[in-house]
């Protein structure tokens with residue numbers, strides 16, 4: 001079975017097994033290694049991507065469900081967006097494991113709530129775990145990005 005999937009605007013055809021995790025397809029077949037594996041169980045958000053605009057944990061999504069779907073990974077976000085600038089300025093870019101998922105979750109949040117309250121920012125990022133430095137700077141970065149046009 002050939003599966004067609006659009007990733008960051010480019011459509012690919014793959015004959016990978018339908019039970020291949022989207023996370024593995026991105027990393028191993030497309031070499032898009034910005035999407036990270038943390039828990040591998042849907043608990044940490046390190047592997048988060050947008051699937052047809054909706055935030056999902058790619059470790060839980062089998063390729064077989066994705067024929068015709070559009071995926072955005074961290075490589076598909078503009079490197080100079082207001083969000084990226086704000087993460088850099090506010091010190092929200094803390095480690096390489098959680099940051100890609102945080103950025104994707106923040107993108108989904110800002111698409112839904114362009115001017116989020118702190119409670120909405122917390123709720124939007126509550127599926128993304130940081131086990132080290134904490135969330136203060138990340139929340140600040142998202143709030144700053146909301147104030148700034150792209």
Ligand code: FES
Pocket residue numbers: 036037038039040041042043044045046047048057058059060
């Ligand atoms: S690696 Fe997918 S949620 Fe943790």
Ligand code: FES
Pocket residue numbers: 094095096097098099129130131132133134
């Ligand atoms: S896990 Fe990445 S900054 Fe904490």
